[in-house]
Amino acid sequence: MAKREEPSHPELKHPDTKRAKKIDVDTPYDNLLQKLEDQKSIDKVSNVAHWFRSKDLRIQDNIALHHASTLAQEKKKPLLCFYLNCPPEFEWHGTSPARTDFILEALRLMQGGLKKLNIPLVVLTAEKRSGKIPAVTKFLKENDVSHVFANYEYEVDELRRDEDLLDASNGEFQVSLHHDQTIVEPGSMMTEGGKPMKVFTPYHRAWLSVVKDDPPLLDTVPEPKAIDASASEEFKSLFDSKVPSPPESKTFASKEEQNRIRKLWPPGHDAGIKRLDDFIGKKIEKYASTRSNPAKDNTSRMSAYFSSGMVSVREALSKIKSHNDNSADFSSNGSSPGVASWVREIVFRELYRQTTLTTPHTAMNLPQNLKFDFVKWEEDTEGWKRWYEGKTGYPFVDAGMRQLNHEAYMHNRLRMNVSSFLYCNLLIDYRRGERYFAEHLIDWDLSNNTQGWEPSYTVFNPVSQGEKNDPDGGYIRKWVPELKDVEGKAIFDPYHRMDKKAFEKLGYPAPYVDWARTKQRCIERFKNDMSGIEP
Numbered sequence: 001m002a003k004r005e006e007p008s009h010p011e012l013k014h015p016d017t018k019r020a021k022k023i024d025v026d027t028p029y030d031n032l033l034q035k036l037e038d039q040k041s042i043d044k045v046s047n048v049a050h051w052f053r054s055k056d057l058r059i060q061d062n063i064a065l066h067h068a069s070t071l072a073q074e075k076k077k078p079l080l081c082f083y084l085n086c087p088p089e090f091e092w093h094g095t096s097p098a099r100t101d102f103i104l105e106a107l108r109l110m111q112g113g114l115k116k117l118n119i120p121l122v123v124l125t126a127e128k129r130s131g132k133i134p135a136v137t138k139f140l141k142e143n144d145v146s147h148v149f150a151n152y153e154y155e156v157d158e159l160r161r162d163e164d165l166l167d168a169s170n171g172e173f174q175v176s177l178h179h180d181q182t183i184v185e186p187g188s189m190m191t192e193g194g195k196p197m198k199v200f201t202p203y204h205r206a207w208l209s210v211v212k213d214d215p216p217l218l219d220t221v222p223e224p225k226a227i228d229a230s231a232s233e234e235f236k237s238l239f240d241s242k243v244p245s246p247p248e249s250k251t252f253a254s255k256e257e258q259n260r261i262r263k264l265w266p267p268g269h270d271a272g273i274k275r276l277d278d279f280i281g282k283k284i285e286k287y288a289s290t291r292s293n294p295a296k297d298n299t300s301r302m303s304a305y306f307s308s309g310m311v312s313v314r315e316a317l318s319k320i321k322s323h324n325d326n327s328a329d330f331s332s333n334g335s336s337p338g339v340a341s342w343v344r345e346i347v348f349r350e351l352y353r354q355t356t357l358t359t360p361h362t363a364m365n366l367p368q369n370l371k372f373d374f375v376k377w378e379e380d381t382e383g384w385k386r387w388y389e390g391k392t393g394y395p396f397v398d399a400g401m402r403q404l405n406h407e408a409y410m411h412n413r414l415r416m417n418v419s420s421f422l423y424c425n426l427l428i429d430y431r432r433g434e435r436y437f438a439e440h441l442i443d444w445d446l447s448n449n450t451q452g453w454e455p456s457y458t459v460f461n462p463v464s465q466g467e468k469n470d471p472d473g474g475y476i477r478k479w480v481p482e483l484k485d486v487e488g489k490a491i492f493d494p495y496h497r498m499d500k501k502a503f504e505k506l507g508y509p510a511p512y513v514d515w516a517r518t519k520q521r522c523i524e525r526f527k528n529d530m531s532g533i534e535p
């Protein structure tokens with residue numbers, strides 16, 4: 001059964017559920033693997049290239065780059081690195097100005113680092129999305145590249161782009177793709193019935209045992225060695241390549257804004273490692289007991305570095321292994337509560353990549369549970385505005401949205417609450433919130449974001465969630481200054497817990513909707529719209 005009306009928000013377009021199911025059976029990944037297998041190998045090595053994508057922006061512990069460098073060294077050939085800049089991609093994915101700047105700055109740093117090794121990093125530009133593969137093949141052919149290396153990206157469009165690269169190679173260059181984003185290869189963790197695992201608890205258990213039994217999975221690979229300067233002589237002009245400025249729509253509102261965000265999120269591998277070392281040294285042992293309390297701010301804040309690949313998860317876990325008496329047993333028996341609990345979050349990230357790869361419709365603006373595509377959402381222009389501005393009258397939700405708007409980041413507990421509030425209590429299409437996150441987060445990551453936003457029947461209560469996770473109200477007071485002088489438990493629900501006059505003086509809005517009533521409305525709507533549906 002296919003329902004279709006044109007969506008009122010064009011960026012939320014998606015295929016119908018029948019098509020989604022076909023893509024899940026005949027996946028772009030399987031097609032790509034077939035093309036890689038059918039590819040003829042090329043024995044004679046002329047020049048070697050590595051293609052950096054926006055998920056492996058580092059020179060250190062980069063699997064494909066390591067293989068490219070090894071081949072170049074062995075054959076005494078130049079190694080040419082490139083990155084493809086496609087301005088419409090920033091629009092397509094809704095990338096935030098913070099993330100755009102973070103990526104471009106990291107490229108600048110990498111260009112400097114690679115230059116010291118006599119390796120150019122060229123930024124190619126494709127003005128249109130359809131021009132991506134022509135720009136890459138032109139570069140490879142003009143520079144007589146026989147072997148090109150890259151790390152897999154697991155989203156549908158990116159897998160299809162790599163299929164196009166193989167189609168365009170015409171036997172003139174050989175493509176090698178490597179798994180680099182995770183410890184355990186996505187798609188490799190199967191149920192006893194031979195299907196890719198989708199449920200967290202068994203996946204987590206299996207993952208822990210795979211890693212415990214095979215600690216070399218955490219071994220990092222060395223940085224590329226310097227290329228003999230004479231080998232790069234003929235590519236001198238490639239060293240002049242400039243990292244472009246961001247597209248107009250992706251620039252910061254002001255220089256001050258840019259500086260403030262760069263201070264919060266300094267780009268590059270070294271900045272990420274400094275943050276990680278600090279987390280391991282000072283915070284990880286308290287992580288299990290504090291991770292849900294946003295006022296403590298005791299999580300690693302590594303997500304931006306992992307999602308852009310500025311730090312590899314392998315390097316992070318190899319450091320955690322050293323901290324864990326050199327043991328790769330990250331279960332609750334083999335490690336401290338803090339370590340076990342942090343690694344558990346990393347395992348969520350690993351599972352979500354497996355899901356993106358093996359259930360590709362999740363990367364196409366469709367929910368994993370396709371029945372949710374049949375829910376009739378509300379337009380509620382006022383509710384939407386109040387939600388994104390942090391003015392719903394629910395302090396915990398408002399604090400979360402204001403943190404996002406200010407820091408390009410939000411604590412996980414708040415991500416769970418604000419998402420539930422949007423699609424349950426306001427009944428606004430969850431995809432609009434998902435998109436808003438993409439447009440504002442520095443750590444946007446398709447797998448984590450789409451699966452974090454996967455709708456469910458659980459309706460979070462922002463009052464009791466605040467009481468439980470922000471017991472002193474410190475997080476709310478920080479982000480909702482109208483409430484900074486409110487004392488005691490009134491902070492979690494000032495409208496109902498303060499006298500009317502005192503509340504009115506605060507200048508803070510009354511609740512936009514009644515939580516209990518809208519919870520009921522949500523459950524009824526989901527039940528009615530999804531019952532009997534066969535997507």
Ligand SMILES: Cc1cc2nc3c(=O)[nH]c(=O)nc-3n(C[C@H](O)[C@H](O)[C@H](O)COP(=O)(O)OP(=O)(O)OC[C@H]3O[C@@H](n4cnc5c(N)ncnc54)[C@H](O)[C@@H]3O)c2cc1C
Nearest residue numbers: 299300301302303345348349412415443444445448449452
């Ligand atoms: C609605 C929603 C949207 C989200 N969108 C994103 C997103 O776009 N990008 C993103 O990286 N994470 C996303 N998350 C997951 C999580 O909120 C962030 O990864 C986490 O808050 C980042 O802070 P941290 O680095 O301090 O995490 P820590 O608590 O220190 O965790 C360590 C790492 O584990 C991973 N991780 C932690 N929690 C999760 C999780 N719930 N799911 C998957 N991986 C996790 C991240 O890579 C994180 O850096 C989303 C969660 C929800 C509920």
